[in-house]
Amino acid sequence: MDNLVNLFYAAVLAGAPLLYGTLGEILTEKSGNLNMGVEGMMYMGAIGGLSTIYFYEMYCGAMANQLLCLVLAVAGSFLCGALGALIFSFLTITLRANQNVTGLTLTIFGTGFGNFFGEIIGSRSASNYMTISTEAKAAFANHNLLPFLANSDSAFLQGLNKMFFGYNWLIYFGIAIALVMAWVLKYTRIGLNLRAVGESPATADAAGINVERYKYLATIIGGGICGIGGGYISLVISNGVWVNSCVNGKGWIAVALVIFAVWSPARALMGSLVFGGLSIMRLYIPLGIPMELYDTLPYVATIVVLIFTSVKQTKEHAQPAHCGLNYFREER
Amino acid sequence: MTEQRIALPAAKDPLLRIVRRPPVSQSTAWKIRALALVAALLTTSLLILLLGHNPIAVYADLINGALGTKTARIETIKITIPLLIAALSVAITFKMQFWNIGTEGQILAGGIAATYFALFWVDKLPRPALLLVMMLAGCLAGALWAAIPALFKARWGTNETLFTLMLNYIALGIVKYLQAGPWKKPGGFPKIPMFDQAARLPKLFGVHIGWVIAIALVVLVYIYMKHTKHGYEITVVGQSKETARYAGMNVSRIIIRTMVVAGALAGLIGFLQVSGANYSLSENTAGGVGFTAISVAWLSQMNPLAMVIVSAFIAILEKGSNRIQTTFAIPASAADVITGTLLFFMLGCEFFINYRIIFRHKEKEVPQNG
Known part of the structure; x- marks a missing residue:
């Protein structure tokens, strides 16, 4: 039981960059843009978040205010990720330009x-x-949100605390983004318009929706969210030290998770938890497989998901119809 | 939505509008691309300037580091060989609009197969036979590794970009496993032993004969794409799968066959790298070649002859970036930034080849076209 709690806890922590990447890419793809550059935007966000704090400390002295530190990190990584997405948006x-090649x-x-x-x-x-x-x-350390739970005598309550209230702030922020995105996409006019742009830009255009503006904004905000995932990697996973090649394929798994989550922000929560779990399972559940091969588990699982979803292919959950295609008003 | 409708200016032309150009001549197109190249170099110069260095000095040192001495030139050619063949491999699949980014993994698969024979068959076969077997094994393994995603793409439309990419990580995992376990050299570090002399490729003019193979492949792929039925089919499938089906082509078979060819080329690189360049297999055998090759293929507009120049150019950039790291303390990853910037400009400039922007006040001077 204890081991399971620990696995869940570690899975959430490891899944967070995947969550941000998946959410950002869902938002992007909802507008009909297929941005394969999540990995790159994550790298940009990773250096953006870390360097914002680095330079702040260089010029203003050591960081005392944790809230300011968090805000700066999120803003820095968001802006850098968004810059990558802006380049992508301008080109596509x-x-x-061709979306696939621009994303690559x-x-x-x-990178x-x-x-x-760095x-x-x-x-x-x-x-x-x-x-x-x-x-x-x-500012990026895990801490107990509800100390009375952590200090209680009951092992159950302690476990509960660890599983749901024992994380760093960026975890809760990511979950909040997922919930807000789910709500916006489903219940607001903006969400409806955005989905219309992704499904059929010509129809949206005819209905008076500014297609270009929606595409630009969704892609740039989406890129920014991916960037925060990168910031999480450099600040939480690498513990505030620049490590070369730190993103290491997480961005690509996020692109695949979008399919796994069938373009739903709420399901992205589940998907990133599962894949976060797969990436650290080796430390908790020994299967007698050599370490180097065990480490490929998330990639094998991604392939299984890709195959499974493509073989099954239910129509209602499919990708936005116009995803990956550019829209030229003049060539409708 | 209503307010957006009202906001539309009534009966007024937009400030600028975009129309498709009639096809421009090849020379105009290449002039625009050359301009984009200059713009990209200026942009990266600006970055170097911001870092407090003189761009001209940095570029000069970079070129000198890549071409200045005979050893440097040999190294640069050794970087060019895998890049060139990988670009050929990438190009034939991209031409088909099949986004194969698994060249990296296919190279490793080829490297693994070739290494198996180099390690365990070295005393069973005479040298020419051994090298031939290694080469065939490399090609076969690369082809098989590439055939897996192609089969799923052809049958169920499985996303090939992610599939091929994930296979890269799996191939890398297998190499790391072999390195740490079954094929490990006795002793401390997880390393695969160096090959016996018999399993090493011979040299011609100081560089392993892979360069001869690479040049031969450029010609072969050029002919394959331009003058054979297969090449024609690849182009048609790339333009429109529906058209291909309507014309009676077996699209599934074309996809699988093309990926097998591309994979065999990549597998061949694996063989050349382990047998000619490194004399062993390691996790750096592919070393990002598969990704850089995408840039090369795209910058060359999928033209095999242009790839010779572009891959040499990128190789100079990579080799030279090691030099500027020591001279100017500019990290070698600058090569990636420069390549990326270059590609951005090249992607952007295609727009100016295909379209023309018309400003409102110039409207009357420009003849209408569709």
Whole structure:
């Protein structure tokens, strides 16, 4: 039981970057843009979040205010991820470039961008690697939201506390984004318009919806959300130190999770929990498989999901109809 | 929504509008691309300038680091070989609008198969036979690794981009496993032993003969794509699957066959890398070649002859970026940033080849076209 609680806890922590990536890509794809550059935007967000705090501390002294630290990290990673998505949007929406290739290019560019700035900032700092102060790191630590639960004598309550109230702030923020997105997409006019743009831009255009604006905004905000996932990687998983190649395929798993979550933000919560769990299961459930092969489990599982969903292919849950295709009003 | 309708300006032309150009001549198209290249280089120069270095000095050092000495030139050619063949492999699948980004994994699969024979058959076969068997095994393994996603794509439309990408990580996991366990060299570090002399490719003019194979493949792929039925079928499937079906082509078979060819090319790279370049298999055998090859293929507009120049260009960038790391303390990942920027500009400039922007006040000077 204890082991299971620990596995769940670790799965949530490991699944968070996947959650952000999946949510960002769902929002993007809802507008009909298929941005394959999640991996790249995550790298950009990772360096964005870390360097915002790094430079703040460099010029204003060590970070004392944890709230400010969190806000800066989220803002920095969001903006950098959004910058990547802006490049993508400009190329695909305005300049009508192929979405697949632009996304792949964004991955190449973003990976270089993250590693490049991570290394160069590191090489110019005193310690020769890029890191933030212990005070700032504390803002991203896990803590007990409800101390009375953690201090209770009951093992059940302690377990409950750990499973639901024992995380860092970015976890709750991610869950909040998922819920807000689910609500906006389902119940608001904006959500309806956005879905219309993704399903049939020509119809949306005829109905007076500004297709380009919706596509731009959804893609850029989506990219920003992916960027926060990157910030989570550099600040929580790598513990505030720049590690080269830190994203390491998580962005790609997120792209696959969008299919697993059938374009539903609420189901993205479940999907990222499962895949977060798969990526750390080796430490909790030994199966007698060599470590190196056990580590490929999330990738094998992704393939299984891809095959399963494509063989099954229910119509109601399918991808937005116009996803991956550019919309030219003049060539309707 | 009502307010948006009202907000539309009545009977007034938009400030600028976009119309499709009649096809421009090849030379105009390449002029626009050259301009984009210059713009991209200026953008990266700006970045270098912001870092406090002189861009011209950095670029000069970069080129010097890649081509300055004979050793450097050999190294640059050794980077070019896998890149060029990988670009050929990527191009034939991209031409089919099959987004194969699993070249990396296919290279590793080929490398694994070739390494098996290099390690365990070295005393059973004479050298030419051994090398031939290694090569065939590499091609076969790459082809099989590529055939898996192709089968699922052809049968159920499974997303090939993610499928091929996930197979990269799995192939890498297998290499790491072999390295740490079954094929490990006795001793401390998880490493696969160096190959025996007999399993190493011979050299010609200082570089392993992979370069001869690469040049031969450029010609072969050019002919394959331009002048054979297969190449024609690939183009048609890429343009429109419906058209291909209507014309009586077996789309599933074309997809699988093309991926098998692409995978065999990638597997061949695996063989060349383990037998010619590194004399062993490691997790760096593919080293990002599969991804960089996408850039090369796209920058070359899928033209095999242009790929020779572009892959050499990217190889110079990669080799030279190691030099600027030591001279200017600019990280080698700068090569990725420069490649990415270049590609962004190249993708963007296609717009100006295909479309024309008409401003409102110039309206009357421009003849209407559709």
